[in-house]
Amino acid sequence: MNKFYITTPIYYVNAKPHLGGVYTTLAADVLARWHRMKGEKVFFLIGTDEHGEKIAKKAEEQKMTPQQLCDQNAARYEQAWDTFSISYDRFIRTTDPEHEKTVTDVMKDIYNKKLIYKGTYHGLYCVDCERYYTAKELVDGCCPLHQKKAVVLSEKCYFFKLSAFQRPLLKMILKNEWIIEPEERRNEVLGFLKNEKLEDLAISREKVKWGIPVPWDNSQTIYVWIDALLNYLSGINWHPNEEKRPEQWPPDIQLIGKDILKFHTIIWPAMLLSLGIPLPKKIYAHGFFTVEGQKMSKSLGNIIDPEELAVTFGAEALRWMILSLFPFGQDGDISQTKFYDKYNAELSNGLGNFHRRVLTLAAKKDIYPLHEADDFKRKIKSVWEKYETSLDHLKFESALTSINDLIGFCDKYINQKEPWKLFKKDIAEYQKVLYNLLEGLRHLGWLIQPFMPEKSNQIFASLGLDNLEKEKPLTKGKQWGQTEFKKTIIGEILFPRL
Numbered sequence: 001m002n003k004f005y006i007t008t009p010i011y012y013v014n015a016k017p018h019l020g021g022v023y024t025t026l027a028a029d030v031l032a033r034w035h036r037m038k039g040e041k042v043f044f045l046i047g048t049d050e051h052g053e054k055i056a057k058k059a060e061e062q063k064m065t066p067q068q069l070c071d072q073n074a075a076r077y078e079q080a081w082d083t084f085s086i087s088y089d090r091f092i093r094t095t096d097p098e099h100e101k102t103v104t105d106v107m108k109d110i111y112n113k114k115l116i117y118k119g120t121y122h123g124l125y126c127v128d129c130e131r132y133y134t135a136k137e138l139v140d141g142c143c144p145l146h147q148k149k150a151v152v153l154s155e156k157c158y159f160f161k162l163s164a165f166q167r168p169l170l171k172m173i174l175k176n177e178w179i180i181e182p183e184e185r186r187n188e189v190l191g192f193l194k195n196e197k198l199e200d201l202a203i204s205r206e207k208v209k210w211g212i213p214v215p216w217d218n219s220q221t222i223y224v225w226i227d228a229l230l231n232y233l234s235g236i237n238w239h240p241n242e243e244k245r246p247e248q249w250p251p252d253i254q255l256i257g258k259d260i261l262k263f264h265t266i267i268w269p270a271m272l273l274s275l276g277i278p279l280p281k282k283i284y285a286h287g288f289f290t291v292e293g294q295k296m297s298k299s300l301g302n303i304i305d306p307e308e309l310a311v312t313f314g315a316e317a318l319r320w321m322i323l324s325l326f327p328f329g330q331d332g333d334i335s336q337t338k339f340y341d342k343y344n345a346e347l348s349n350g351l352g353n354f355h356r357r358v359l360t361l362a363a364k365k366d367i368y369p370l371h372e373a374d375d376f377k378r379k380i381k382s383v384w385e386k387y388e389t390s391l392d393h394l395k396f397e398s399a400l401t402s403i404n405d406l407i408g409f410c411d412k413y414i415n416q417k418e419p420w421k422l423f424k425k426d427i428a429e430y431q432k433v434l435y436n437l438l439e440g441l442r443h444l445g446w447l448i449q450p451f452m453p454e455k456s457n458q459i460f461a462s463l464g465l466d467n468l469e470k471e472k473p474l475t476k477g478k479q480w481g482q483t484e485f486k487k488t489i490i491g492e493i494l495f496p497r498l
């Protein structure tokens, strides 16, 4: 059986997830559900990044211990992932004892391989990012993400010999042994590795107390980014000194936002190379949102809260809409109006209306026996082909376009055949036409399953198929004309008009 291991970055435990994090996680969930639907064994890892100075400071402001703050926020994240029906297999927290053990063991292993040495670091540090910047990366001395002045820090610390990996990484990318997608992001990393000198990386902090101690020197804690990246190993219970390797490794895909590209395409593979284990098969970095042409920011007051959107449109509708707005690897513009338009056009008037129309017609008879139908069958086959290729290439918006295409085809078919007239003059023909439409709806139930699992169940239930359909393998589910329809139920409206 094929396996599929997918990860999202673990999110810094803010009070709650932001739109970008929800976007990555939704995309990962659709992939996880798609691969499960294909019968593969999926492991889907998500989690929270809980160490570092920023957390310690916030906890102090709120008169809590850092652990209490992390517990509170991690619970908020789990709740949000429930709202969005995220079907993760493990939720890893960097304060989990198993994670701390993996980090400690990995650090010892790399230290023993003489790839870590002691030194003094001087640098420009953004407290909010919890990372050092080079002078060139700063904008007027400020962090490009937070617009805050970077502070000069000088501290004793341990360095990881990252510079030793410049050539190996460059070679691996050029030979496609290390896959970075989309192309623009690959070029960005290649450009960096070709033109800049990779410096050794400070991987411990003297001043930061809220972190995992350096195993051989308790006066230092491990840099939060190194700690966080290792969740991809601790999440599958990986330890350097155990012979037996978890079957999930290496991940098939690691989804990230493009803001954390370098961490995942330079530092992370360098760590794995020093551990002597294979690299993830693919890193895919998606784009950013702008809101009506502007960057989302607190100061502009244009922050879009994904949980509020879920209240307005329903979490399932949001799963569909957010992935259909623009191609996954690119940047895209969103607005409240766009969400409303999309909801009404594609969900309420599109899928929802078709569902109701067919079931209202189907209620006129009890049984719709099997029969062959060439046009319909051909159309559905081509929709599946486009859909599957799209999902295999992370083209979510194109997979959704092919679903919309099928809905459009079905609507046109009803208008052409005018079944309400057939009912009066040719009942056998009426049953044939309706059979095709019900079969079309059943296929739609399958096609939307990774995107809107609840609505998919609702469609199967209204077709009188319920769990039987859900438990079928995809190979059976996507075949034409194997299902007889008896007892359909109109049920609730899928997408009420807003």
Ligand SMILES: [Zn+2]
Binding pocket: 126, 127, 128, 129, 130, 143, 144, 145, 146, 147
């Ligand atoms: Zn910053």
